[in-house]
Every structure is written in C-alpha cells, then in structure tokens.
Amino acid sequence: xxxxxxxxxxxxxxxxxxxxxxxxxxxxxxxxxxxxxxxxxxxxxxxxxxxxxxxxxxxxxxxxxxxxxxxxxxxxxxxxxxxxxxxxxxxxxxxxxxxxxxxxxxxxxxxxxxxxxxxxxxxxxxxxxxxxxxxxxxxxxxxxxxxxxxxxxxxxxxxxxxxxxxxxxxxxxxxxxxxxxxxxxxxxxxxxxxxxxxxxxxxxxxxxxxxxxxxxxxxxxxxxxxxxxxxxxxxxxxxxxxxxxxxxxxxxxxxxxxxxxxxxxxxxxxxxxxxxxxxxxxxxxxxxxxxxxxxxxxxxxxxxxxxxxxxxxxxxxxxxxxxxxxxxxxxxxxxxxxxxxxxxxxxxxxxxxxxxxxxxxxxxxxxxxxxxxxxxxxxxxxxxxxxxxxxxxxxxxxxxxxxxxxxxxxxxxxxxxxxxxxxxxxxxxxxxxxxxxxxxxxxxxxxxxxxxxxxxxxxxxxxxxxxxxxxxxxxxxxxxxxxx
Amino acid sequence: xxxxxxxxxxxxxxxxxxxxxxxxxxxxxxxxxxxxxxxxxxxxxxxxxxxxxxxxxxxxxxxxxxxxxxxxxxxxxxxxxxxxxxxxxxxxxxxxxxxxxxxxxxxxxxxxxxxxxxxxxxxxxxxxxxxx
Numbered sequence: 001x002x003x004x005x006x007x008x009x010x011x012x013x014x015x016x017x018x019x020x021x022x023x024x025x026x027x028x029x030x031x032x033x034x035x036x037x038x039x040x041x042x043x044x045x046x047x048x049x050x051x052x053x054x055x056x057x058x059x060x061x062x063x064x065x066x067x068x069x070x071x072x073x074x075x076x077x078x079x080x081x082x083x084x085x086x087x088x089x090x091x092x093x094x095x096x097x098x099x100x101x102x103x104x105x106x107x108x109x110x111x112x113x114x115x116x117x118x119x120x121x122x123x124x125x126x127x128x129x130x131x132x133x134x135x136x137x138x139x140x141x142x143x144x145x146x147x148x149x150x151x152x153x154x155x156x157x158x159x160x161x162x163x164x165x166x167x168x169x170x171x172x173x174x175x176x177x178x179x180x181x182x183x184x185x186x187x188x189x190x191x192x193x194x195x196x197x198x199x200x201x202x203x204x205x206x207x208x209x210x211x212x213x214x215x216x217x218x219x220x221x222x223x224x225x226x227x228x229x230x231x232x233x234x235x236x237x238x239x240x241x242x243x244x245x246x247x248x249x250x251x252x253x254x255x256x257x258x259x260x261x262x263x264x265x266x267x268x269x270x271x272x273x274x275x276x277x278x279x280x281x282x283x284x285x286x287x288x289x290x291x292x293x294x295x296x297x298x299x300x301x302x303x304x305x306x307x308x309x310x311x312x313x314x315x316x317x318x319x320x321x322x323x324x325x326x327x328x329x330x331x332x333x334x335x336x337x338x339x340x341x342x343x344x345x346x347x348x349x350x351x352x353x354x355x356x357x358x359x360x361x362x363x364x365x366x367x368x369x370x371x372x373x374x375x376x377x378x379x380x381x382x383x384x385x386x387x388x389x390x391x392x393x394x395x396x397x398x399x400x401x402x403x404x405x406x407x408x409x410x411x412x413x414x415x416x417x418x419x420x421x422x423x424x425x426x427x428x429x430x431x432x433x434x435x436x437x438x439x440x441x442x443x444x445x446x447x448x449x450x451x452x453x454x455x456x457x458x459x460x461x462x463x464x465x466x467x468x469x470x471x472x473x474x475x476x477x478x479x480x481x482x483x484x
Numbered sequence: 485x486x487x488x489x490x491x492x493x494x495x496x497x498x499x500x501x502x503x504x505x506x507x508x509x510x511x512x513x514x515x516x517x518x519x520x521x522x523x524x525x526x527x528x529x530x531x532x533x534x535x536x537x538x539x540x541x542x543x544x545x546x547x548x549x550x551x552x553x554x555x556x557x558x559x560x561x562x563x564x565x566x567x568x569x570x571x572x573x574x575x576x577x578x579x580x581x582x583x584x585x586x587x588x589x590x591x592x593x594x595x596x597x598x599x600x601x602x603x604x605x606x607x608x609x610x611x612x613x614x615x616x
Contacts, residue, residue, distance in 0.1 A: 277571075278570070287567075289499055290498070293496065296506060300506060303509070304509075
C-alpha cells in the first residue's frame with residue numbers, strides 16, 4: 001500500500017511509467033502476433049517440406065525397387081539353366097538370398113512361367129495370382145500390398161526374360177517379386193523430417209499420400225501428423241502464462257490509471273473550491289486594512305479640532321479609499337480580463353517609486369541602472385502592481401544582506417527589463433508552479449503575487465520569464481513589446 | 485509620569501499612522517515599525533512594555549516575530565491585530581496558544597480596553613482610559 005502511494009505520488013514519472021508499460025504491452029502484443037505468425041509459417045513450411053520429403057522418399061524407394069527387380073532379370077538366364085538342367089538349385093537359391101541381403105531387400109519371390117512358386121526368401125502370404133496376371137501385360141510393376149499378417153509391403157514385380165529382346169511378348173521364363181516391409185522404413189522417415197506418419201485406412205482430409213495397389217487404387221494412406229515437440233508448442237508453453245500475466249498487469253494498470261484520473265478530477269474540484277476561498281480571504285484582507293484606517297480616521301476626526309491635523313486624517317482617508325478602489329478594480333479586471341487605459345510611463349521613475357515602497361531595510365542594496373529616457377506603454381497602476389510584486393519577492397528572498405539590480409537590454413526591437421537578486425532563489429520543483437494562483441512557498445504569502453504580476457503584464461502586452469537557482473538568486477526578465 | 489512604551493507593527497502605513505496618533509493622544513509612547521524585521525530590530529534596542537502587531541506582513545510576519553521573541557525568552561505583552569487570517573495560520577496561532585486577537589477594523593475603545601485588561605502592565609501606573 002505504501003509503495004502504491006509512492007507510485008501515485010510522482011506525477012511525471014508515473015506518466016512515463018504508464019507510457020512505457022503501455023508501449024511494452026503494445027510491442028509485446030505486436031511481437032507475439034508476429035512470432036505466432038512466424039511459427040505458423042514455419043509449421044506450414046515444415047509440413048509442406050515433410051510431405052515433399054515423404055513423396056520423394058517413397059518415389060526413390062519405388063525406383064530403387066524397380067531397379068532391383070530389373071537387375072534380378074539378369075539372373076533369368078541362370079534361372080532357365082537351373083530349371084532346365086534341374087541342378088545347382090541349392091547354389092542358385094543361396095546366391096539369390098545373398099543378393100537380397102546385399103541390396104537390402106526384405107524379401108524376394110521367384111515364380112516359374114506357370115505361376116508356380118519356385119523360391120521364396122521369407123514366408124509372407126498375400127494373393128500372388130492377380131499380381132502375376134497383371135505382370136504378364138505390364139512387364140514390371142511397383143505397388144503396395146497388405147499381407148495376411150497385416151504388414152504393408154512395398155512390392156516391385158517383373159517378368160524374367162527368356163531372351164534378350166525384352167519386348168517380345170510371351171517370351172518369359174517366370175516372374176520375380178521383390179519388396180520391403182514398409183514399417184521397417186519408418187524410423188528413417190521420422191529421423192529425416194521430425195514428423196510422425198501413421199497408416200490409415202480411412203480417407204484423411206489433408207497431409208496424406210496414398211499408397212496404391214497394382215490396380216492403381218489407393219488402399220492405404222500415409223498421413224502426416226504434426227510433431228509433438230515443434231517450435232510453436234515449445235515457445236507457446238512459456239508464452240501463455242506470460243501473456244496472461246501481461247493482460248493481468250494491463251488491467252491492473254488501466255484500473256490504477258482511471259483511479260488516478262478520478263483522484264485528479266476530485267483534486268481539481270477541491271483546488272477550485274480552495275481558490276475561491278483564498279480569493280475571498282485575499283479580498284477581505286485587502287479591503288479591511290483601509291477600512292480600519294478610515295474607521296480610525298473618523299474616530300480621530302471626531303475628537304481633534306485642529307484644522308491642520310484634521311486635514312492630515314482626511315488625506316489619509318482619501319488614500320485608504322483609493323486603495324480600496326484599486327483592490328476592487330484589480331479583481332474586476334481579473335474577472336473581466338479587460339484592458340485598462342494606456343499611459344506613457346517613465347520606467348526608471350516607476351521603479352524608483354516601487355523601490356521606496358518595498359525597501360524595508362538598509363541591508364539590501366538597490367541598483368536602478370535604467371536609462372531615464374526609457375518610456376513604456378501600458379496601464380501605470382497595473383504595471384506598477386505587477387513590478388511591485390516581482391521586486392517585493394526579490395526583497396523577501398534576501399534573508400540578510402543582498403543586492404537587487406534592475407537593468408535592461410534591447411533585443412530584436414523589444415525591451416527586456418531584467419531584475420536580478422542574490423537572494424535565496426527558487427527550488428527547481430517550485431519554479432514551474434510559481435505563476436499558479438495561490439501557490440506559495442512563503443510562510444506569510446497567499447500566493448497571488450506572481451500570478452497577478454503575470455496576468456497584469458499580459459494585459460499590457462508584456463511577458464515575464466523567471467530564472468532561478470536555489471541559493472544563488474533569481475532573475476526576472478520582463479519583455480515589453482513597445483517602448484521608446 | 486512614566487509613559488507606557490508601545491511598539492506598533494503593521495505593514496499598512498496609513499493604518500499604522502492613525503493608530504499611532506490615537507495611542508499617543510491617549511498618553512502612550514508609541515514607536516512604529518512597518519514590518520517584522522524592523523520590529524525585531526527595535527525590540528532588540530528599545531525597552532517596550534507592549535507590542536501591538538499585525539499578523540500578516542511581508543517578510544517576517546507577526547507569528548514569526550512572536551516565535552523569535554519566545555526563543556530569546558523575551559517576556560513582553562503582545563496584542564495581535566489582523567484583517568484576515570487564513571485557515572492554516574489560525575491553526576498555527578492555536579498551536580502557539582494565541583486565541584485572542586483584534587479583528588480589523590476594530591473600534592479604538594476596544595483596543596484601549598484590551599490594553600487595560602493586561603493587568604500587570606498598568607497596575608502601578610494610572611490606568612489609561614479612552615480619552616476620546
């Protein structure tokens with residue numbers, strides 16, 4: 001809770017933090033989407049690639065098988081000799097078996113011309129007859145078949161030639177079938193593509209390759225399945241909880257943000273309320289003092305008979321009335337923001353007049369370095385009030401001994417009145433708020449001085465800037481558009 | 485007759501002038517200071533029996549003067565006068581135990597009455613009365 005309070009306290013920092021977090025969330029969300037898309041693309045590519053690999057793999061196996069079976073054809077002459085002479089049968093069979101092992105085939109069957117099984121390397125049962133019939137017309141074939149013990153076999157078959165002229169019909173010594181048990185090849189596929197394949201009898205929707213029988217009808221499907229351990233699943237596992245955390249933090253921040261906005265609105269309302277309270281207090285103070293003077297004068301006038309003394313009190317009463325009128329005028333001007341009559345003002349004289357009013361002790365050296373000829377235009381009373389407030393601030397900032405210098409410079413056809421002091425200066429964090437109404441760091445002030453000064457200067461087409469360094473002093477620069 | 489010495493502190497010169505006139509007519513010896521700084525200076529040198537002081541003043545205000553007097557352990561009677569006291573100042577005054585002050589504009593008889601009520605100040609002397 002304490003931390004939360006600290007968090008809510010620093011306005012500017014907080015806005016930055018909010019901004020950064022929102023940016024972080026925005027970019028992380030954006031990055032997440034990009035990553036997701038990239039993963040999907042990779043997946044698609046991987047699938048496509050794997051499917052292509054599988055097709056290529058199967059094609060190369062088929063080709064290999066066909067080559068093997070055709071190669072076996074060169075054994076036909078030997079086969080005929082063995083059959084005709086009925087000798088060396090054992091030698092022939094042994095050599096066939098060895099050859100099968102060398103070329104890494106799983107099985108080979110040799111049939112004679114009538115379709116009678118002459119030799120088999122491994123006992124597998126499947127219906128040979130239709131295959132042999134097909135071979136009579138096709139000469140060689142590559143296809144898939146399911147054996148009676150439910151093994152998927154990739155089989156290539158060929159006629160065994162009698163003569164060298166292979167195309168001559170009816171001239172063959174027998175049939176040969178060679179093949180591989182497909183399941184045995186799968187580990188190789190897995191290794192190569194990092195995906196799983198399953199055999200399915202049902203027609204799958206996508207990512208499949210059909211395995212066709214000797215009639216070219218699909219009988220089995222090789223289905224490509226997503227690998228369990230792919231990149232998406234690997235990253236997703238870690239990203240998901242993080243993502244939820246980000247969303248949670250997001251909601252928390254939005255909640256805090258709106259709470260903060262609500263607080264600010266309430267604060268602003270309270271501020272306005274305080275503003276009017278303080279304004280009333282200020283008016284009361286400014287009116288009651290001259291009122292007390294008048295009251296005292298009336299009392300004294302009743303008692304004193306000497307004409308010259310009475311005149312003094314009457315004069316004082318007049319001044320008090322003037323002061324009250326000035327206060328009321330000021331606030332009327334504030335509320336209406338209207339421009340008062342313009343006068344031609346001798347700036348040096350005005351500053352001297354203010355000096356007499358605000359210089360309260362002899363510890364401060366006041367340097368009025370203005371040229372006597374400088375004239376400015378504006379409402380004398382308003383400008384005097386404004387400059388008075390500024391110089392008064394300088395006087396009050398000097399605790400012991402000090403110096404106040406009023407100088408000027410001409411820049412871009414504008415007159416810059418520069419008031420510098422070597423007083424206590426203004427703290428950096430206060431500097432931004434000095435022109436706000438009722439902002440004060442002083443014990444006694446009610447914080448209208450610089451607010452009024454700025455306001456009155458602006459009414460007279462001039463601007464004020466204040467530069468200050470704590471402990472070193474303050475410089476007020478007032479720019480007048482028109483001067484002579 | 486020894487006159488009671490009063491230091492009058494108010495940043496409003498005209499008000500100060502009229503009050504000074506009034507008090508002098510009433511037989512007090514009055515010195516006027518326009519702000520807290522001058523007031524402290526005068527208090528350092530002069531021997532005053534009473535201070536009549538405004539609360540809101542530029543620079544060193546009435547409350548600050550009071551605090552400094554207390555720090556220096558100066559026992560002196562003070563009558564506070566003020567046109568307006570903001571809320572935070574009221575709290576400060578209460579903390580210092582100052583609950584009584586004259587609100588401007590006040591009737592001058594009221595001021596004399598207040599001075600008279602400060603018993604010890606006037607015990608051995610003739611009680612000043614409002615002559616006017």
